[in-house]
Amino acid sequence: MDNEQELEAKRVEIVGRMKALRKQLEAGNTTDVLAWIIPDELACAQRPLRHHPRYGGSGSPIPREATPLVVEWAEQVKLEGVASIIDFMHDRDLRCYESLDLPGGNFRAFLQDRGFAVVPLPWEDPAHSRTDPVQKRARLEEMRKLALRAYDDLPKPVLLICSAAIDRSAPAAAFIWKHREKIPPNPKENSDAKGLE
Numbered sequence: 001m002d003n004e005q006e007l008e009a010k011r012v013e014i015v016g017r018m019k020a021l022r023k024q025l026e027a028g029n030t031t032d033v034l035a036w037i038i039p040d041e042l043a044c045a046q047r048p049l050r051h052h053p054r055y056g057g058s059g060s061p062i063p064r065e066a067t068p069l070v071v072e073w074a075e076q077v078k079l080e081g082v083a084s085i086i087d088f089m090h091d092r093d094l095r096c097y098e099s100l101d102l103p104g105g106n107f108r109a110f111l112q113d114r115g116f117a118v119v120p121l122p123w124e125d126p127a128h129s130r131t132d133p134v135q136k137r138a139r140l141e142e143m144r145k146l147a148l149r150a151y152d153d154l155p156k157p158v159l160l161i162c163s164a165a166i167d168r169s170a171p172a173a174a175f176i177w178k179h180r181e182k183i184p185p186n187p188k189e190n191s192d193a194k195g196l197e
Helices: 003-026 064-079 091-097 107-113 133-153 169-180 187-196
Strands: 035-038 042-045 084-087 117-120 158-161
Touching (some): 003 035, 042 169, 084 107, 091 107, 107 117, 133 158, 133 169, 158 169
Parallel strands (some): 042 158, 084 158
Antiparallel strands (some): 035 042
16 A cells, blocks of 8 residues: 555544544534544544534534533543644634633633643635645645644644544544654664563
């Protein structure tokens, strides 16, 4: 299997996991709000309340009364051990949170207020974009590389979020997985291990 086939297979796997998580969230079950792609290192999640039975929707504004649920989402992500967030949300996604009474005044400032290291990489949702397919592909390649660079620089574990975690987070997560999950062991550790045999 070549690199692109392996990447695509991993992306499809992640999309399947995010769709399963969506069904759970739409049913009102918030036991899990993220999916681990590299255990204890990299995870993906939909933006808070994206698939909530009452407040969910693609571009739906979330009313002020839902503020505690967004705070609860951040606390749950923190309890999972997440230290950093790469945020692919575009203006359309962020507008959903404008009515909320969040510390810091906006969604990204709120995440930082909660102690997360946040790297915003705004990326228009390819599913809603009318951009030429060649330009979309170039943007995908650019954003995957930016995400990998951010991932390398951030404290782990890192969470990737966009809207549904399918068209932006999933391909970026697959790219990071491909380039970081299979890092060969430290050569020094191998030589130490051989000396113990």
